Amino acid sequence: MNTERRTYLTTPIYYVNDKPHIGHAYTSLATDVLARWRRLAGDEVFFLTGTDEHGQKVEKAAETRGMEPQAFTDQVSQAFRDLALRMNFSNDAFIRTTEERHKAACAALWLRLKEKGEIYLGHYEGWYAVRDEAFYGPDEITEKDGRKFAPTGAPVEWVREPSYFFRLSGWQQKLLDFYEANPDFIAPATRRNEVISFVKSGLTDLSISRTSFTWGVKVPGDESHVMYVWLDALTNYITALGYPDEAAPLWKFWPADVHFVGKDILRFHAIYWPAFLMAAGLPTPRRVFAHGWWTNEGQKISKSLGNVIDPLALVDEFGLDPVRFFLLREVPFGNDGDFSRRALMGRLNSDLANDLGNLAQRTLTLIQKNCEGRLPAAGPLDVSDQAILDLAAALPEQVEEALSRQAFHEALERIWTLSRLGNSWIDAQKPWALRKTDLPRMATVLRHLHTALRTLATVLQPFMPDTMRRMLDQLGVPEEARSLAALSTALPDGLALPPPSPLFQKIQDEPA
Template sequence: MSDQTFYVTTPIYYVNDAPHIGHGYTTVMGDIITRWHRQRGEDVWYLTGTDEHGQKVLRKAEANGVSPQEWVDKLVEEEWKPLLETIDVANDDFIRTTEQRHLEGSQAFWQDLHQRDAVYKGSFSGWYSVGSEEFVGDDDVADGEGDDEGFKVSTLDGSRVEHMTEENYFFRLSDYQQKLLDFYEANPTFIQPESARNEVISFVSRGLKDLSISRSTFDWGIGVPWDDKHVMYVWVEALLNYVTAIGYGSDPDRFEKIWPANIHIVGKDIARFHAVIWPAMLMAAGQPVPHQVFAHGWLLVGGQKMSKSKANGIRPDEIVGTFGSDAYRYYFARALTFGSDGSISWEDISARYHAELANGFGNLASRVAAMIGKYFDGTLPAPGARTDAETVVIDTVAEAVRDADAAIEAVAPQDALAAIWRIVDGLNGYITEQAPWKVAKEDPDGDRLATILNTTAEGLRVLAVLLNPVMPKACAALWDALGAEGALGALADQRIDAVAAWDQLPAGTTITKPPSLFPRIEVAE
C-alpha cells in the first residue's frame, strides 16, 4: 500500500448565509468516498471548510451592522460546523480562510508566484459580479429583465454586475493555454464527468486572458505580501486552501505526504476555476497538479435549480429531522447520478425510504435476527451442506463487492449502491424462496434451517461493512446486533477486499434483534 495519503476535498463554502441542501450534497458525497477508502484500510484525509473573505461578505456584514469577522464567526459556529454533525460527516479537517495558517500559506504561495515572475501589476477596467465574486467579460454581460431591469447582469449565472476600474495584480494565465490543453490530453480523467471536461476544453481553446488576482478598493481579505494596498482576489485566495490546510509554507514533510489531492469535488458551476485557474497557478508555482476535479450537477426542485431567490431551497436539517441522517445520505447517493443534474422531492425521498430502507434493508435485518432468536435461541447456528441456492448468494456477494469497489473508484456512488442493493434484493429473494418458516415445521431436526439462517446472517455481515460508509448509524446498530464486534472486531477495521470471504461470523455468536433500523414514518402531504 502506498504511503501517500488519499486526499479528498470539497469546495470551501462561501459564508454569506446559511447552508442549503446543495452544500450538504457535495459534502456527503465526499464523505462517502473517503469513508469507503478508509474501509479499504487506506490513509485518508478529508478536507472541507469555509471561504470568508471578499466583497460579498463585507457587504453582508455591513448590512447586518457587524464587522465581517463577527459575521463569519457567527455563521461558521451556528450554521456551517453544525451542518457536519447533522449529516454525520467524518471530515479530518475544517479550514477557515480567516485562520492564521491560511494567511501565512497563501502569502507564501503568492511570494513563490512573484519570484517566478508569474504576476505583474496592471489596471483592470470591466465588469465584476459581487454575487459570484467573478470578473465577467463584455461578451457575457446583458441588460437585466424583470427584477433586474435597469441593471447589467452576467449571462453566465444571472447575477448583477458592476463596472469597476482599479489597479490590480495580474496572473499570467494566458501563458498556460497550450500547457493546459496538453495536460488535459495527457490526463483524460483530470476533469470529470465528460460533459465538464468538454466544456473546460472548449473554454480554454477559445483563448485565455491574464487574470486579475487582487483588489485594491476594499480591505476584507489577505494582503498581498509585498504590497499592503492590495488584497488577494477572493477566488484565487480560496483555491489556495487545498494546500494551506496541509502545510504549504509551514510543514513541507506533511505537504509532500498529502499533496497532490486525489479528488477535488466541486459543483459544475465552479469547475472552470478548479480545472483552469487552479492547475495553471500550481504549474506556475512548480507544484504538482491534482489527480482529478469531479464536477457534480445541480439539484433541481420542481424542475428548477435550487436557489434562495426562488424560495425552493431545502435545508439539510429538514430532511434529517424527518428521515434521519442515514436516510439523507443514502438518498442522495442512490437516487442521483453523481455528475449529472438530478431532481429531488419529498415524495421521492419518502418512497425510497419506505421501499428500499424500511421494507428492503431494515426488514431484512429484523426478520433474520427474529428467526435466529425464535429457532435457535439467538445463537448463530453452524451451516450444514450448501446447495446451489447458497452458491448463488455467495457469488452475488462477491460480484457486488467487486462492482461496488470499482464504482467508488470511478466516483460513481450511485452505481456502488446499486451493486450493493443486489445483495439486499438477493437475500430477500433467497429467504422468500427458501421459506425457513416452512423448513422449521417440515424438518425441525435437520440442518437445512441452520444453513439458511447462517447464510443470511453472513449476508448481513457483508452489508454492514459495505453500507457503513453510507449509513454509519444503522450499520453500527446492525454490527452490534450480529455480535460481530466481539467476534470480528470493530466495524471500522473490516476491509473491503476481505469482506466477501464467507464463514467469518463464528457459529455460536449471539444474535440479537436490532432496534428498527428504519421505522415507518408518516409524512405530511
C-alpha cells in the same frame, strides 16, 4: 493500516455570505462517503472542509447585518461546523481562510509565483460580478431591462482599478496538454468537454488583486491590494497540509485525490488552480469532480421563492441516515437532480424499510426463534446457495469500482442487487417451513442470509454509519471485524446474537 495508501479528499470551502443549504450538505456528503469508504478499505485518509471568508461579497453581507466582517464570518463559519456535526461528516480538519496560517500560505504562494515571473502589476478594466467574485468577458455579458448580467445570472458592474495579474494566457496550451495527458482530471466527461472548449476559446491574463475593498489577504509588499478571493480560496487545499513547509507531516497527502465541487465553480478549480500550481512548480490534484444542482419539486431553488431546502430540517423529520442515503441514491452524481418529498419517502419505505430492513428483521428473528439466538453453522452447499454467496463475495470490489468513479448511485444499485436477491431467496427457501422438515438445511439458509447481511451492512457503513453500526451490532459482528478485509474471515459458529429491533421505520402518510 496500510500507510502506503493515502487518500486526500476535499469539499470546496463554503462561502460564508449565508447559512448552509442542501447544496453544501450534498457536496460534503459525497466527500464523506468516499472518505469513509477509503478508510474501510485500509487507506490513510485526510478529509478537509471549511469556509471561504474573504471578498467583497462577504464584506457587503456583514455590512448589511451591521457587523464587522470578522464577527460575521465567525458566526456563519460556525453554522458550517454545526452542519458537519449534524450530518455526521468525518472530516479530519476544518479550515478557515481568516486563519493566520492560511494568510502565510497565500503570501508564500504569491511570492513564489512572482519570483517565477508569473505576476505583474497593471490595471483592470472590465465586467465584475460581486456575487460570483469573478470577472467576465464582453462576449459573456447579457442585458435585460437596462441591466447587465453574467452567464450565471449575477449582475455585473464595470470596474477599473489597479491590479496585479497572473499570466494565465501563457498557460493555455500547457493546460490543454495537461487535460490530454490526464483525461480523468475533470469529471464527469460533460464538464471536461466544457472546460476544454472554454480554454480553447482563449485565455487572457487573470486579475488577482483588488483595491476597491479591504476584506482579504493583503498582497505581500503592497498592502493597498488584497488578493483576488479565488487565489486566496484555492490555496486552502495546501494550507491545510502545512504549505509552504513541504516537510510538514501532512504534506505527504498532496496532491489531492479528488476535489469535490459544484459545477458553478468548476472553472476556478479546473483552469486557474492547476495553472497556479504548475506555475509554482507544485503537483496538480488528480481529479476535480463537479456535481450538478438540485431543484425543489421541479422549481429552481432560490430565497425569493422561499423554497430553499434546509438539510437539517429534513434530518429532523426523516432521520439522518435515510436523508444521507436518499441524496446519493436518487440522482446520478454529476447530474442535476430534483428534490421531492414523495421520492424521499418512497426510497425510505421501499429501499430501506421494505427491502433491507425487512430482510434483516426476518432473518435475525428466525435465528432468535429457531437457533437459540446463536449463529447457525452452514451445511453442504447447493447450487442456489452459491449464487447468493458469490454475489456477496463480489460486492466489495463492485462497490470499489463504482466509488473510484464517484458513481455513488451505481454503488448503491449494486448493493441493492444483493438486498433484493436476499429477499427473493428467503421467500424461495422458506426457512420457516424448513424448521419442520429439515433443520440442518434451515440452519444453512439462515447462515448464508446472515453472511449476505453482514456484507451489506459492512459496505453500507460509509453511507449510513449509525444505522449500519446498529445492524452490525445485531449481526454480532465485533468492532474489529467491520472492515472490508475482515469480510474474508467467517464469524464463529454459535456466536450469540442480540434480539433484533427494526432498523427503519416506514412513513405511513404524507406529513402535514
